Amino acid sequence: MSLLDLLALLPILILAFGGTAILMAGAWYREPRPLLAGGVATALIAAVAAGMVQPPTAEIAGLFSAGGYARFFTILWALLAAAGLMVAARYIMEKGLGAGEYVSLVLYAAAGMALLSSAIHLLGFFLALETFTLAFYILIASNRRCALAAEAGLKYLLMGAVATGFMAFGIALIYAVSGTLALPDAARLTTTAGELLPWGLLGWGMVLIAVGFKISLAPFHLWTPDVYQGAPAPVGGLLATGSKGAVVAALVGLLAMSGPVWHDLTDLLWLLAALTMLAGSLGALGQKNLKRLLAYSSVTHMGTLLVGLLCQSSEGLAATTFYVVVYVLTSLGAFAVIASLADERGEPMAFDEWRGLGHRHPVRCAVLVLVLLSLAGLPGTAGFMAKFAVFQAALQSGYLGLVLVGVFASVVSFAFYLRVTMLLFQSEEPASPRHAGTASEHAVLAACTAAILVFGLFPGILFDLISRILP
């Protein structure tokens, strides 16, 4: 770890040490406002550092790359952390949580995500994954007064622990078969082919199970609705966007570096993708709670992302990256709306708490409608361009079957999203008005809306950026 490596790792160091500093400060100085401001500042500085500072070396100690791709996602996760903190500000102050602890945990999570996105070594992959998972274990259960939060925390913890078990055993098998942990060669498994190959594939299978838990693929997604419902909205926002986005970013990075290496895994991935899309969309159809609906919708989106990964073509990877960025922005918007409406009676979750809110809070409900329509894939919004790109890539690689499943899932998702939008603007027995929301929340909402519309109508900007950074 020479000085140059440290310099290359600068943004993540800023996040980590910033978090520690705020944690220490929080011990003496309980006043939440400055701590939050400090947290947001740290995140922004890290983002600027990632953007400005040209890393001297391409790789950091063989574990993480510092290339354009990694820095792009470092910026994204840093901005996400900043937005998450801005959304959580009012929540922390009202619930009287330890501002220092919350902010530092979020910053550690951001650091973990940035590391994961730039991991080029299984060890780095494993370390980064565990760092932000641990941070989330605590963040989810942070609201001591709410019983459901504890339950959600427990579920996430136990499932996470089992997943870590699978991940570790998987990596071990890969290491046993390929003799190396560096990702491109480990993935290729060509060096020691012969009779041990299936065991290597089993190793990758088990890593896939752990990844499946993390980005809630079909059979491993059952925890998602409960955790999203239990976790407070700001944490749910980070969980839905950051943790999933980072893992997918890592997989994209892996595939981008090593080329089409997963041809043995394709039929397994095909099955998982189809199952996920169906489970997500059908699950959401019967929901009566908005956060659970968002959870299932995130499952569907992960299925579509898997379709993008499956294509293993440069088109597919660019489409998946675009999809991840758009998905992160839209989901954040959705949870930000829920957080901004939360008041002393808690967050509006069940449908009859949302009935007719459109008349009381027209602007924010309009944003929510735009977000939902973007999640559904209405043309004109970023969601459509993302889905269009993935479908185009999938068709190019000949996965017509998956595209048709995707079409069915999209139609079903339009159904339940539109049912929510109708609910919002229902005029008979409307629900009581909610909190007016603070400036910081409105800023985040404005940013998300702008992103959805800009990337929807002028996606060229993001596409060019992605094609430049993808190796």
Added chain:
Amino acid sequence: MTMLASLPQFPWLSLLVLLPLGGALLCLLHSGRAAECRALALATSLAVFGVALYLFVCHGQGEGRWLLYEDSAWISRYGIRYVLAMDGIALLMVLLTAFMQLAAILLAWKVERQVASFFALLLLLESGLMGIFLAYDLVFFYLFWEVALIPMFFLISIWGGVNRRRAALKFFLYTLVGSFFMLVAMIALYQIHGGQTGVYTFVIGELLQTRLTATQEGWLFAGFLAAFIVKSPLVPFHTWLTDALTEAPAAGSLDLTGLLLKTGIYGLIRVAFPLFPNATANFLPILGVLALVGLFHAAWSAYHQDDIKRLLAYSSISHLGLVVLGLAAWQLTAWEGSILLMVTHGITTGALFILVALIRERTATRSMQELGGLWGQVPCLAFFFLLFSLASLGLPGLANFAGEILVLLGTFQDHPVWAVVALLGVVFAAAYMLRLIQGVIWGPAAKERSLPDLTPREWLMLLPMALLVVWLGLYPEPFLAPLHGTVATLLAGGLP
């Protein structure tokens, strides 16, 4: 096709599409004050109508394939371009949209709930429709195809009738399924074309040259057909329309029947037929038979209805069946008749929906048992109702007859049996329209009511339509002139 470089002239077509959008945003900004929103909406739609009229007058007789053509890059990664192209047919549709929008806004003058968003949605719908009629790039077309659905969905689900939500959801999902198949077919065509010529683009002009095998063409044509058949409700796929129309608010149903139904047929003419000539050729007989079945099924169903709005919905389906039959005949006169019938049907059925709304405002009912004897109570309204019903019935000298006779004359050339059967359908039209007229105007008044006759606003809506109906019936020449060139090229395999 040598890309017609966008002549450096005023971007009229972009103005047509973006002006209503601007109006909608302004309406939302003034959401507080209802009066201002109404004035704003009216001003915008008047401006759009002015532009459309100017284009009709000045740019009506261009010789080449396109009267106006605008083209600029949009998403270069996928070769998606911002292309707006107007030919004779698009010109008529744009004019119809602008005119009907004006009537819709006047009709919606008495809306109380959320006036601003109602008018904003109406203007957004207009912008979507303008886009559908003008866009010449597949993804751009698809963008407007879906964007036009959203305002209609909200209009029905918020301001609609009793079970409006079910109808709105059914309406949206029905057309959505069709359009998703179109999306997949679009992408597949894009890739095949790219594979063959190395040029990856979505502009229809370019995609016309793709050489497709029979199976490929069949499947892609089926994909596009799914979207357009559902939208121009051919019979087995029409149940969404009757629910949506009966539940939609007055202005919404006016736009739905007057314009949205035309987008389906317009899509066939502009996108599906030119792109897949051979698949179209052997699909035409099926299309013709479907149209005929639709014509009769809708006529019979209309005869059985009690709710006058639902009866008019079925009558729309029946008329559009005749329009599609005209297209299926693949003959110059038949096509011009179909397009003329699309315009006149928009006006006559639109006017009838206005009248139904006015009757509902006065008598708070739409069922024929409770209506009747209106001639005595509201003579002017009843006269207009009679005039437009007769026009919709196909009485010679009024609007629909010109279109219908052209369709029948054209269809008879190659498919005499179709024309004769369609002519029989015209008697069925007389049956249910006369039942409607008798149920509403003549006969003893079910309940003695003192009803106010037409107010000046209502006169302003109905009089121009009445004059237009008579004018189109007697001298449709100015509206047929722009069509000759365009229809000829489209029929000749349409390689511009």
Added chain:
Amino acid sequence: MTIPFGHALAFAAALFVLGLSCVLLRRQIMMILIGVEIMLNAASLVFVAASAYWRQVDGQIFVMLLMAITAAEVAVALAMVVYLWRRKRTLVADEFNGMRG
């Protein structure tokens, strides 16, 4: 006398399956956590065996880090267990089914 690589793998696999079945069958949270620990140890075993087989030190470094992470995880898990015990006076996993559907 080095143990053949296959035997180590088989043993580790058996250990892994044991841990997994402990996780699935037991209803107490504590026992589930113990099961997880067994699975992690099985992974460490494979690492050590592989490192020996490949004559590389990577595996063992991984094991060191794995232990560190396991420790952190157990710390957080036990904190959660204490917190849950104080709330619900029970540690049966299925008691916590406030959210469903």
Added chain:
Amino acid sequence: MNHSLLFLIPLLPLFCAVINLLFGMRLPRLFAEVMAVTGVAGAFVLTLIFWGHAEGEGTRAVLFTWLNSGTLDVSFALNFDRLAAPMTLMVTGVATLIHLYAVGYMHEDDDYGRFFALLNLFVFAMLVIVLADNLLVLFLGWEGVGLCSYGLIGFWYRKLENAKAGTKAFLVTRVGDVFLGIALLWLFALTGTLSIDAINDQAAAIPSGVVIALSLLLLLGACGKSAQVPLMTWLADAMAGPTPVSALIHAATMVTAGVYLLCRFFPLVSLSAVAMTAITAIGALTAIYAATCAMAQREIKRVLAYSTMSQVGYMFMAVGAGTVAGAMFHLLTHAFFKAVLFMAAGCVIHLAGDENDIFKMGGLARRGPVELFWVFLAGAVCLAGLPLTGGFFSKDGILLALFTHPDPVYRVFWLVGVLTALLTAFYTFRLVYLVFAGDYRGAGHPHAIPLLMRWPLWPLALLGLAGGLLNLPAFVGGGERLHHWYGALAGREVSASHDVEWMLIALAAAIAAAGWLAAHWRYRSYRPPLENRASRFLLSGWQADALVDRLFVRPFAAMARFCSSGCDRTLLDGTLDGLARLVSSWASMLVQLTTGRLTTYLSAFAWGFLIVLGWFLIKLVNGGGH
């Protein structure tokens, strides 16, 4: 004089109609009445002025192109030729008198604006039919006439059965229009043009089978409008309209439009003998059918309606027999005396206190003005065909044409014609005796008959009586002026030896006398109507309505029910809702999976692991070939 002034003839009534429609109710009543009458009278005067243009080939006036698309180029064009001129004169003349009569008749009715507008509109539409140069303009007039008759029959819309009668008339005539439409389409496909003269010129080129089909289509189209056998059920119910309407539409003009159509297309129709026989058969069948029904009718106007149907049947027989001049001759005389009869019937109804049933009248000769009886008698005498009257010569001309037709089957039609003449005489005088003879049986108190309702009757009565002079047969020393007027258009030259003609004239006179005597014997002293199955059968027009109802109306309604509730609601909506329920059942199944208990979530992990293991074993089995 510029040809396009010809357009003034139809446009004048249209202009007055529009004025009446818009300002009729606002301006004083007199203004509307004057506007209406001048509209039609003006057209009459213009026809006289333009009479010169009709000689020779006639003049054609074109206003502007109506439809121009591809090969089709149709414009609003009028053709004022030999055939059209007398017809226009008759229509405008009779219409003027009937308008005057209507002013008196509708005196108490307050909705006069709409009435006069519709009446004028009707005259406009009729003139368009008569003067049309191409089939499309003819179709415009054809449907316009249908619309006006619908509006006028259902004029007193407050009573539902009037509105129903109007709708029935419109629908049945619309069925006829369909056949005309098919002929129109076919002719355009064959000849590439819709101008009637061009079609007639190219008629020879059309293959014979097609000519037969076209002629039958034209025949059915004509039957619709002229209420001939297959499409005749609407005429009897059309009497629900006010009497001037019945007089104008259902006596003089609309019902003769069918005959006029056949005359217009005579060059085409006459090419096929089969078609001509069919026309004659239809005419004969309708004549005998209507005559029998007229005998059993109870209402005065229904008797006259059936008699009109019967007389139009005669005109069809004349066209079928090949003599256009004979048909037009009978058409003109019939227009005069039938108009008189209807108008007189209007006065009679007034006298009987708005009572229609002739069995509740009687002795009206004494109750009202005495000349009413004489004018009614004049019309009745012409209808019955007593010698020297207009009706006698025109009917005799037709019977002569039938008798001298080369084809033997026409003898049968001649016999039917003679029998119908007998029945006609009988029911005419039955009507006269029941209405005027004996003492008053009704309860109503008589309304006063305004002057305007009495004065216009006389000219028509005289025209009816002196109608014979129009086309006096040669052997009686007549100049056959109408026949020469038509020249080439007149059709077959009817000539027979002197003794045959005298024999026929004697026969006709004897029949008329016999009919009178029978009626005299039967109804001189009042007898209540006999109620038996036969009379009820005849009263209801051979159960035609019931037949049509069972054959068409009921299956149509059943099909409508099947289509809308059967197909749409259950089948289509059913499948959609079923699909929706299926998908939501999947959804609820899936949702049950998340039971909330941790053990199920962990078991899901196990299932996932099993999938991977299964996939791994497959890979193991086929050697991990990659």
